[in-house]
Amino acid sequence: MNKTWNIAIVGPGWVAGAYAETFRKRDDVRIGHVVGRTVDGASAFAAEHGLDCPCSDSIQTALKNPAIDIVGVFTPHHLHAQAVLAAAKAGKHVIIEKPVCLTLPDLKAMRAAVRDAGVKTIIGFVLRWNPLLKIIRNSIVEGRLGRIIFAETDYLHGIVAKAYTKPWHTARSTAGTSFLIGGCHAIDAIRFLVGRPVVEVSAFSTSRTDSLDYPSTELALLKFDDGSIGKVGCCLEAKMPYVFNVEVYGTAGSFRNNQFAGDLYEGQTGFATIPTILPDSGDVSHHPFDGEVAELIDALNTGRRPMPDIEDAAETMEICFAAEVSAREGRPVRLPLG
Structure with missing residues (x-):
């Protein structure tokens, strides 16, 4: 028991x-x-x-x-x-x-x-338990997309002048960067989907607001160790609803959010929509914490490693840190940071 x-x-x-x-x-x-x-x-x-x-x-x-x-x-x-x-x-x-x-x-x-x-540790990158991301990851593992060419994720969440934005959200010393405060979800998602280590980061950042004392928009270009590439965007200042975009393109099939096109079904000529739950809300009540907690408890009961633990999540964090350095210094940054 x-x-x-x-x-x-x-x-x-x-x-x-x-x-x-x-x-x-x-x-x-x-x-x-x-x-x-x-x-x-x-x-x-x-x-x-x-x-x-x-x-x-x-x-x-x-x-x-x-x-x-x-x-x-x-x-x-x-x-x-x-x-x-x-x-x-x-x-x-x-x-x-x-x-x-x-x-x-x-x-x-x-x-x-x-x-x-x-x-043991587990990190709150809960989108690993989102149904859409699980569908895409399983499709990649099962070979339905062939070789991955390019992947893209975007975390677009306007927090400027919102009722839920707290003073500590606005400072680099307490919140971090735009990638750290929220865009790390998108970075972890692209790592989870592609399933390969990132070896180089090139990034750019900008701001159109003085409400945050760190760049409110960051864009990172990623090079994976197998030659595939990725792009992660994060914007905290645009006037728009919350959006989390997921795209993965492969030699045998591609996903654009919950739309799939490829060789799986003979005669398919375009993108087919898969009815599922998308990561389309920033409200924590929408987040799949049940899956995260179940992962930790099962790992504790069986003595195995929970995922993502701090060792796995360190790769996500290093991409965030590398993006800040790259944007500030105008150069690519190699990973791991050491």
């Missing part, structure tokens, strides 16, 4: 609320602690989600409890590293909401801490 896994939520905000609802659906997961900036804030979150558990304003209080198995880090981005380092040192497994962190030194320190502690 599998055990019940006790989770401490660190950072009880909007995203944590969606995770909490996923945790509550499972018989083998229990929320055992909520850590907020204030005890009142943590307690309010617990009450909102019908939780009966201790609440505190210190992660150390939760970490000292031997019953806590997993720490969910859902804080503002600049606080991820310190929480993950503390959790790993305490021997806790960790769920890390994207992005993993905001700097390469922090990424290296977090990977080392997790490796030394022997704990």
Whole structure:
């Protein structure tokens, strides 16, 4: 019989609320602690989600409890590293909401801490469980697209002057870059779909707003190790609805979002539409957290590696960091960063 896994939520905000609802659906997961900036804030979150558990304003209080198995880090981005380092040192497994962190030194320190502690991690790149992306990835693995030539993903999400945009979203020191704050979903998606390491990044960036103190639009060109190429775009300032674009072109078939054309069906002359769930909402209630949590719990129960863990997600993060360097310095950047 599998055990019940006790989770401490660190950072009880909007995203944590969606995770909490996923945790509550499972018989083998229990929320055992909520850590907020204030005890009142943590307690309010617990009450909102019908939780009966201790609440505190210190992660150390939760970490000292031997019953806590997993720490969910859902804080503002600049606080991820310190929480993950503390959790790993305490021997806790960790769920890390994207992005993993905001700097390469922090990424290296977090990977080392997790490796030394022997704990498991999973990163919140939840689009790996989106039905459309799973359909495309399975089609690639099964050879329906032939050899991949080119892939493209775009994260287009206007956050300027929106009610849900918080002050910490607007600063490089707390939010990161446009790729880090949201576009990393698109970078991870293209990695997941193509399934090959990226060896070089060339990027450009621009801004048409002074509301963010980092470039609000980034475009990265990627070279994969097998010669295929990719493009990832991220724009946080355009006046438009949320859009997540996915295109993959191969020698035997191609996808443009949920439209497929290729050699699979004799006589097919154009793109056929596949009815499925698209990654077409920025609302966390639309995100497939159920799949992410199921992946971690199954890995813990069976002793296998969950994916994407911090080692796998490090490749996504390095592409984000390389894109910032490339755009700033006007040169291609080779990967891995070292």
